[in-house]
Structures are given as C-alpha cells and as structure tokens.
Amino acid sequence: xxxxxxxxxxxxxxxxxxxxxxxxxxxxxxxxxxxxxxxxxxxxxxxxxxxxxxxxxxxxxxxxxxxxxxxxxxxxxxxxxxxxxxxxxxxxxxxxxxxxxxxxxxxxxxxxxxxxxxxxxxxxxxxxxxxxxxxxxxxxxxxxxxxxxxxxxxxxxxxxxxxxxxxxxxxxxxxxxxxxxxxxxxxxxxxxxxxxxxxxxxxxxxxxxxxxxxxxxxxxxxxxxxxxxxxxxxxxxxxxxxxxxxxxxxxxxxxxxxxxxxxxxxxxxxxxxxxxxxxxxxxxxxxxxxxxxxxxxxxxxxxxxxxxxxxxxxxxxxxxxxxxxxxxxxxxxxxxxxxxxxxxxxxxxxxxxxxxxxxxxxxxx
Ligand SMILES: *Cc1c(COP(=O)(O)O)cnc(C)c1O
Numbered sequence: 001x002x003x004x005x006x007x008x009x010x011x012x013x014x015x016x017x018x019x020x021x022x023x024x025x026x027x028x029x030x031x032x033x034x035x036x037x038x039x040x041x042x043x044x045x046x047x048x049x050x051x052x053x054x055x056x057x058x059x060x061x062x063x064x065x066x067x068x069x070x071x072x073x074x075x076x077x078x079x080x081x082x083x084x085x086x087x088x089x090x091x092x093x094x095x096x097x098x099x100x101x102x103x104x105x106x107x108x109x110x111x112x113x114x115x116x117x118x119x120x121x122x123x124x125x126x127x128x129x130x131x132x133x134x135x136x137x138x139x140x141x142x143x144x145x146x147x148x149x150x151x152x153x154x155x156x157x158x159x160x161x162x163x164x165x166x167x168x169x170x171x172x173x174x175x176x177x178x179x180x181x182x183x184x185x186x187x188x189x190x191x192x193x194x195x196x197x198x199x200x201x202x203x204x205x206x207x208x209x210x211x212x213x214x215x216x217x218x219x220x221x222x223x224x225x226x227x228x229x230x231x232x233x234x235x236x237x238x239x240x241x242x243x244x245x246x247x248x249x250x251x252x253x254x255x256x257x258x259x260x261x262x263x264x265x266x267x268x269x270x271x272x273x274x275x276x277x278x279x280x281x282x283x284x285x286x287x288x289x290x291x292x293x294x295x296x297x298x299x300x301x302x303x304x305x306x307x308x309x310x311x312x313x314x315x316x317x318x319x320x321x322x323x324x325x326x327x328x329x330x331x332x333x334x335x336x337x338x339x340x341x342x343x344x345x346x347x348x349x350x351x352x353x354x355x356x357x358x359x360x361x362x363x364x365x
Contacts, residue, residue: 010108010130017124021327035325038343038353041167041197041308043230045282045346047265048275051231054268055261066260073267077238080270081210087240089249090258094196094224094237098125098161100249101192101220101239105158106131113152114161115144117168117334119194122161131158142302142310143171146181153189160185163194164209165201168331168341170304178207182216190218190245196237197306199228199276200283206305210240217242220249225262227307228279229269236262283307286344293354297361308343313357324356 004012020039027035070090078085091097102125106112112126116135123133134152139145144162153160162181165172173181185191193209209221224237236258239249269275287304290311294301300312308329318330318340329341342353 008130010127014124014127017120018333020329021322023327026322026325026327030323030325032325035327036345036349036352037327038308038345038349039327039329039341040232041227041306041343042232043228043279044286044307044344044349045230045275045279047230048269048272050272050275051229051265051269054264055234058261058264062260064260066256066258066263068255070258070263073263073270076267076270081240083210083213083240084243086243087213087246089239089241089246089253091237091239091253092235092257092259092262093226093232094194094222094239095121096235096257097220097222097237097239097249098122098192098194099128100252101159101190102126102129102131104248104252105190109156110158111154111156112159112161113149113157115149115163115166117166117331117336118161118163119167119196120333122163126159132156138166138169138171141171142166142169144173146173146177147184150181150184153186157189159190159192161192161194163196164207165197165305167196167306168308168329168334169302169310170306170308170341171302171310172201172203172206172305174203174205175207176205182212182219185216187218190220191216192239193219193221195221196224196227198223200280200307201305202284203305213240213242218245220245225266225269228276228283229266230275230279231262231265231269234259234262234265236266282346283344286347286350289347289350290342290344290354293350294357297354297358299357308341311340311342312338313340314338317357317360320360321353321356324360326353326356328353 106129108130110131113134114122126133220239220241226232302310331339
C-alpha cells in the first residue's frame with residue numbers, strides 16, 4: 001500500500017512480542033494430539049470453579065457495558081491490600097498498565113531503564129511511544145543488578161521497570177538490596193515494580209513494594225489475575241500506585257478497558273482462597289521436582305520464585321521438545337540460545353517433560 005512514509009518510524013522498527021505457540025496449532029502441525037504447553041506461565045491447575053460460575057452467571061448481561069470503575073472489585077481489593085480504593089488502576093492485563101505508564105510518561109527523547117533479559121513487553125511499550133530503552137544486563141547469577149540500574153538513570157529517565165520475580169529467569173531480589181535501591185533513586189523518575197508472580201514467591205525476605213507505594217510518590221506495583229488466579233484469557237490486571245500517579249493513569253485509560261466477565265471472574269477468584277492455595281502448593285512442589293530431576297540429568301537450573309524456571313538445557317532444546325509435543329519457551333531472542341524457560345505444570349506434565357528430556361539426552365532421539 002505504500003504507507004511507510006506516513007507510519008511513525010518507531011512503529012516501523014517495532015519487534016512484535018512473540019507469544020508461545022498455542023497447543024492446538026502444534027497439534028495441527030504435528031498431526032498428533034495430547035501436546036502440552038509449558039511455555040506461557042499460565043496456571044497449571046486452570047481457573048477457579050467459583051470464577052467460572054461467576055462468568056456463567058454474568059453471561060446474560062454482556063449486552064451491557066462493564067462497570068468502568070470496577071467498583072466491587074476495587075472495594076474488595078483495596079480492603080485486602082489495605083490501600084485507598086483510588087490507588088488502584090485496572091487494565092486489560094497488567095500489560096495494559098505497562099502501556100498506560102509508557103503513554104503518560106514517555107515520548108521521543110525520554111528513556112526507560114530496565115534489566116535485560118527481562119519481560120519482553122518493556123521494550124515494546126517503550127518503543128511504542130518513540131522513547132529509548134536502556135537495558136542493564138543481569139548479574140552473573142542472573143538477578144537484577146540494582147546498583148547498575150540506579151547508575152543508568154539520567155536526566156532523561158522517566159520510568160524504571162523492576163521485574164521481581166524476573167521473567168524469564170525466575171530469580172528475585174530481596175528486601176535489603178531493594179530498599180537500598182529505591183532510596184538511591186531521584187524523585188523525578190517513576191518506579192514500576194512488576195510483581196506478576198507475587199503470589200508464588202517463596203523467599204521470606206521479599207521486598208514490601210506497597211510500603212514504597214505508600215512512601216515514595218511515583219511508585220507503582222503491578223499485579224495480575226493471569227498467573228496464580230488462572231484468568232490469562234480474560235485479560236485483567238492492576239496497578240497499585242500513589243494517588244497522584246494513579247490519577248494520571250486513570251485519565252489516560254479507556255473507560256471500558258476491563259470487560260464485564262473479567263471483572264466478575266476476578267472478584268470470585270479472589271474469594272477462592274483454597275484454589276489459589278492449591279495453585280501455589282502445586283507450583284511449589286513442581287518447582288522442587290523439576291530442580292532435582294533436571295539437576296540429576298546434569299541440566300543447570302536457577303532458583304525460582306515464580307511459576308516457571310530457567311534451565312540451561314543446550315542449544316535447540318525447545319525445538320526438539322516441540323517435535324515431541326511439548327511447548328517450552330526458547331530464549332534465543334534474549335541471546336540465551338542454550339537456555340529454555342519452562343512453565344511449571346501439573347505433576348504428570350512435569351514428569352513427561354523430564355522423561356522426554358532424559359530420552360533426548362541419552363541420544364535416543
Ligand atoms: C505475565 C506477565 C505480565 C502481565 O500479564 P497480563 O496477562 O497482561 O496481566 C506482566 N509482567 C510480567 C513479568 C509477566 O510475566
């Protein structure tokens with residue numbers, strides 16, 4: 001069509017986010033059934049039955065626009081988190097909150113600083129506004145290099161993303177290092193603490209992000225219903241910010257960005273404490289199992305506080321697993337061709353992965 005001349009140059013250069021391959025697509029390609037997906041950090045145990053019941057009940061009302069204020073969910077979450085209801089900003093996934101942050105803070109000439117490898121959406125939302133990504137390499141043990149992130153802040157920096165636990169490594173930073181880091185930041189940058197995996201965290205000294213939201217203007221913690229609550233397909237997440245920042249994000253938000261079904265499902269999922277507990281314990285046992293079994297195969301893994309783990313399984317392992325009907329995440333795009341990211345599955349899925357990796361290692365395939 002020849003639109004290149006009028007499309008924004010930063011959009012022309014965008015590298016689109018590469019989502020994990022859907023199971024149905026792989027089954028079609030291989031002509032087999034029973035493929036498993038351990039690639040997108042989705043809930044291993046599926047959605048809460050209470051959330052599903054709430055969705056069914058709400059179906060009758062889908063001709064109505066959603067409650068643009070997410071009133072019921074806002075009230076429930078604010079009392080649970082002990083924050084002012086107006087500190088909450090809801091989005092179509094935490095992804096939309098990332099995008100809103102970029103929209104209100106970034107333009108050409110501005111910089112956003114984040115660790116790398118980290119969540120692949122950060123450079124997408126930054127470049128989407130024509131701003132510049134400053135990527136700070138992870139340390140040797142693949143954790144955030146917080147002093148280097150702090151040192152990378154300039155007078156052009158508007159936004160810092162800290163992904164804790166970090167995707168795709170699963171590693172996390174503790175309270176002591178984190179608190180020192182926040183104290184080192186100038187007042188004029190917004191700090192976004194991405195806690196998409198918050199509910200899976202096992203370390204006991206995990207930072208208290210909400211303490212900083214309460215203390216430091218321009219701080220936001222991001223959470224989501226996509227991971228432990230098993231609602232990735234409905235698209236709902238939220239940010240908890242100081243009142244001023246929350247206000248700007250609300251101003252930039254579309255009025256009906258969160259759909260009706262997502263709102264009722266999220267509320268019901270929050271009430272289903274037993275289901276979230278089961279997701280957490282299934283994940284915790286799966287993490288221990290995979291660490292020890294992969295270790296026994298001579299595959300290096302990293303400690304994880306999330307629902308996935310990083311494994312140094314050798315070049316093209318993801319491709320070879322794919323041909324065996326198992327989808328994991330290749331990390332070539334991060335310059336880590338020897339590593340894969342494995343979403344922790346149900347026990348039988350984890351066992352199938354281990355068995356297949358063992359066969360691949362023994363050269364049987
Ligand atoms: C999954 C994920 C998100 C957000 O997911 P949504 O489905 O958009 O809520 C945000 N950050 C990280 C690091 C994630 O892994």
